[in-house]
Amino acid sequence: MSSAQTSALKTATANRTAPEHVSVAVIGGGQAGLSISHFLKTRGIDHVVFEKETAMHAWRTQRWDNFCLVTPNWQCQLPGHPYDGPDPHGFMKRDEIVAYLDAFRAKVAPPILEGVAVLRVTPREDGAFVVATTVGTTIADQVVVTSGGYHQPIIPRLAERLPGHVAQLHSEQYRNPQALPDGAVLVVGSGQSGAQIAEDLHLAGREVHLAVGDAPRCARFYRGRDVVAWLHDMGYYDMPVEKHPLREGVRDNTNHYVTGRDGGRDIDLRRFALEGMRLYGLLDGADGAVLRFKDTLTAALDEADRVYNGINAAIDKWIAEQGIEAPPASVYTPVWQPDAPSPTLDLDAAGIGSIIWCIGFRPDFSWLDAPVFNGAGHPKHHRGVTGTPGVYFLGLPWLHTWGSGRFSGVARDAAHIADRIVERMQAATNLSAAE
Structure with a gap:
């Protein structure tokens, strides 16, 4: 990412306005969104994370007082942020989980716009995407949907x-x-x-x-x-x-x-x-x-x-x-x-x-105007890569393995998606050079 791109992103997020253009728009600021942000940053790829509430909102507001993990703490393996507390074989309680996630956010320091809802994502003929939000419109070369599947x-x-x-x-x-x-x-x-x-x-x-x-x-x-x-x-x-x-x-x-x-x-x-x-x-x-x-x-x-x-x-x-x-x-x-x-x-x-x-949730991806869904409204993909070039999903249950929607497996999936993003960027650069 160039210094000009970095400066533009910092200005946009500080002013809570949508940047004019980014290489990647990430939709959702939970653990999946921040995981892909981690790998995009390490690869020098400019991006912005749109989050309609606050980062890790669901963990703060949608868990009961006595909630705790059902998987042991040693399975918490977010990228660059493994569990390092005193009880690896225990099960973190809600407030401990939030603290773990807050520390992860501090490490990643994502370019995130909180309180900003994505209203519509529409493909353009040139392969880019128009991302309409409550604070303006961004043109993104690629889009990663990290909002999960538990919406309604x-x-x-x-x-x-x-x-x-x-x-x-x-x-x-x-x-x-x-x-x-x-x-x-x-x-x-x-x-x-x-x-x-x-x-x-x-x-x-x-x-x-x-x-x-x-x-x-x-x-x-x-x-x-x-x-x-x-x-x-x-x-x-x-x-x-x-x-x-x-x-x-x-x-x-x-x-x-x-x-x-x-x-x-x-x-x-x-x-x-x-x-x-x-x-x-x-x-x-x-x-x-x-x-x-x-x-x-x-x-x-x-x-x-x-x-x-x-x-x-x-x-x-x-x-x-x-x-x-x-x-x-x-x-x-x-x-x-x-x-x-x-x-x-x-x-x-x-x-x-x-x-x-306690009978679950329905997904709602009605804002994504792309032919990437089956008849039940669920994304069709292979390891998060859809049939529409430049559209990816991350953080869904069994996206690739059992841990895909959990702290244990999202890092592996995020790294895979980041690699696919880089490949598409390189292919576009090579095509432009050939022309």
Whole structure:
């Protein structure tokens, strides 16, 4: 990057105006956006990061008070910023995560425009892109979308018909049990957020009803180690999506539920049931204050346990093949079985004062005017490189490997995208010289 380009970028970001031109526009100021900024800076490529809120906004505002990582701290490997704290095998809490990310931002010192929303990105005939923002328009030679895929909270339409005196919130709005109205709580969804929020409420002594989905689960520790450590040694986290048995279908999978809370442990919904939590199948509809559920609970719990035991069996196989000394193998056996299914739940009769919807998010890339999406609105790409030259995605789940959307794998993906950006720049320079 020339001194003139550097000066122009500094002036633009200081004045919160969109620069007239940059080689690369980065859309999103989370860990993915700052990771690609790191590699673009080391390669001397001028760029600007547009962030509609503040850097790492989601980590500051969309996590509950007792939130913690579900992967061990040693897996935090942002570029040039590995975890170096005192507890590599522990699980950082929300405020510790924010501090880790703040330190990463300080190291990167990205050219970032915060509080600036991108309204539209439109390709030009010459191969560049018009990036329209709330503070002006930038012409970018290439664009990297790092805004993630969790944009629009999913709340079912039936929520509109439920009694107004029952408080409703999405998982991103949940903070702690004390902030909820009095009464029992219905949690809908048992993925990572739903299972952990249900646990948070349960440990606080709240009466919890949980509508269980099809999320799998895994052990926290097995045969003397964190399961993540075993899977790391087995090469699971280096497996590209093309070699996964489900191929690209794995991107649609719900994450396994487990927790890093209090040093880490399993989440066993059956044990919660023994302790008083009420479990139901998938939510199927509502008639006033009466909710209906499908008869899916037994099958969902059995499938989650099958996955749990399957992961452990794969670890057993690895230990045997490598001749590793380890504590003996074990198989999980259910500690509780559902009785006859509970097809309905009367919110008023059960004293339920609040519902927390934990059923995920929808992507919203409507601002990107480029033919890079499938019929479901998800980006089509190979390792983040789309079919439209100069448009890239970074930070999505299973973009390349399991860690692509996490602190553990985004650096590898960002370096790959930066290399592709350099290649396109060099090709354009060579073409110009030939002409």
